[in-house]
Amino acid sequence: MTTASPLKYQLSDIDYDEREVEAVAEVIRGKWLSLGPKTAEFEQSLAEFLGAKHAVAVSSCTAALHLAMLALKLAPGDEVLVPSYTFVATANAITYVGAKPVFVDITGPDDLNLDPDDVEAKITPRTKAIVPVHLAGFPADMDRIMAIAKEYDLAVIEDACHAIGGRYAGVAGEGSMVAMVGTRGNASCFSFFANKSLVTGEGGMFVTNDDEIAAAVRLARSHGMTKSSWDKASGRATDYDVREVGYNYRCTELTSALGLVQLGKLPAAIQRRRALAARYHARLGGAEGLSLPFAPRFDRSSHYLFPVLVADASDRDAFRQRLLSRGIQTSVHYPPVHCFSHYREACPDATGLTRTVDASRREATLPLHPLLDENDIDAISDAVLCEIGAL
Ligand SMILES: Cc1ncc(COP(=O)(O)O)c(C=O)c1O
Numbered sequence: 001m002t003t004a005s006p007l008k009y010q011l012s013d014i015d016y017d018e019r020e021v022e023a024v025a026e027v028i029r030g031k032w033l034s035l036g037p038k039t040a041e042f043e044q045s046l047a048e049f050l051g052a053k054h055a056v057a058v059s060s061c062t063a064a065l066h067l068a069m070l071a072l073k074l075a076p077g078d079e080v081l082v083p084s085y086t087f088v089a090t091a092n093a094i095t096y097v098g099a100k101p102v103f104v105d106i107t108g109p110d111d112l113n114l115d116p117d118d119v120e121a122k123i124t125p126r127t128k129a130i131v132p133v134h135l136a137g138f139p140a141d142m143d144r145i146m147a148i149a150k151e152y153d154l155a156v157i158e159d160a161c162h163a164i165g166g167r168y169a170g171v172a173g174e175g176s177m178v179a180m181v182g183t184r185g186n187a188s189c190f191s192f193f194a195n196k197s198l199v200t201g202e203g204g205m206f207v208t209n210d211d212e213i214a215a216a217v218r219l220a221r222s223h224g225m226t227k228s229s230w231d232k233a234s235g236r237a238t239d240y241d242v243r244e245v246g247y248n249y250r251c252t253e254l255t256s257a258l259g260l261v262q263l264g265k266l267p268a269a270i271q272r273r274r275a276l277a278a279r280y281h282a283r284l285g286g287a288e289g290l291s292l293p294f295a296p297r298f299d300r301s302s303h304y305l306f307p308v309l310v311a312d313a314s315d316r317d318a319f320r321q322r323l324l325s326r327g328i329q330t331s332v333h334y335p336p337v338h339c340f341s342h343y344r345e346a347c348p349d350a351t352g353l354t355r356t357v358d359a360s361r362r363e364a365t366l367p368l369h370p371l372l373d374e375n376d377i378d379a380i381s382d383a384v385l386c387e388i389g390a391l
Pocket residue numbers: 060061062063086087089090133159161162190191192193203204
């Protein structure tokens with residue numbers, strides 16, 4: 001896309017200041033840059049924030065997803081249920097271990113998360129796991145998903161990449177009403193990529209309440225070695241064993257230092273995002289030609305993205321272009337994974353998924369980040385209303 005006017009409203013921006021600069025400078029002065037004490041502190045702080053037992057810092061959410069597949073022993077011949085309405089990394093991680101992604105439709109235009117009825121309908125004797133994605137920060141229906149997983153003895157790996165700080169929706173047992181997203185499945189995976197709500201550039205976190213799974217992931221994260229380089233550099237170990245063929249999915253101390261500062265800012269950032277999203281709802285809710293998905297889950301969301309659906313799919317790209325010419329950047333979350341050429345070839349039986357395809361063709365993501373204010377949202381909303389012909 002080309003822009004006719006300078007960009008006034010970026011899709012996302014990050015809240016960085018001298019605190020991040022100082023945190024990184026402190027690590028540099030300390031001269032230990034790979035996995036070490038800062039990372040241990042970040043892991044512990046994030047586990048406490050979520051109310052989870054274990055958090056293992058890794059190089060990306062994709063790495064966390066891969067490690068989750070390995071730790072839950074998914075292998076060739078296994079089928080894993082996953083929404084097609086997600087970023088491709090969710091499905092790629094399933095493919096890494098030779099398992100087959102079986103794509104599930106979304107619930108509908110009001111709820112872009114995976115449809116538990118379609119999850120149940122696609123279970124076969126080969127199904128081993130479900131990977132719900134809490135799209136845009138809105139929690140998937142984990143009450144239904146966990147009940148299905150229990151009935152059919154399936155693992156649940158949450159792709160919580162968008163949802164740090166979100167809370168589960170649902171009506172099950174007390175705790176689940178308020179628990180943080182990322183604490184109900186066998187494993188959950190978070191991303192700290194450059195445009196996320198908690199940003200370290202690259203980076204991710206694997207989260208679980210299971211001691212054995214956490215130990216397996218710690219081992220696989222760093223070459224299958226029983227001791228880390230930090231253990232050796234700090235004099236706590238002189239040798240190590242290798243128990244399995246592992247990976248280098250370590251994060252750096254720089255990443256963890258940034259993560260700690262960003263984690264401190266997260267609760268206020270989510271509040272800000274929620275207030276801005278509420279303003280969008282007040283301005284855009286009920287407008288002809290536009291719908292706002294996820295309204296019932298509003299209070300539970302981490303408000304990572306603000307997706308809207310235009311009524312006319314054939315106008316979506318032109319609508320985005322018109323907004324861009326007013327200096328408003330938008331995006332599409334997401335083109336369906338099963339429509340990419342690799343997955344069309346690898347999963348030729350992934351047909352149907354009509355609600356996914358329909359929503360994907362109509363979706364546009366509006367700017368949402370903590371550096372915007374209510375006046376910005378009003379200006380963007382006016383432009384949106386004008387460009388769909390509602391003003
Ligand atoms: C839903 C989802 N899952 C996984 C990922 C991969 O995250 P990372 O870039 O940290 O590997 C992303 C990245 O944006 C994502 O949006």
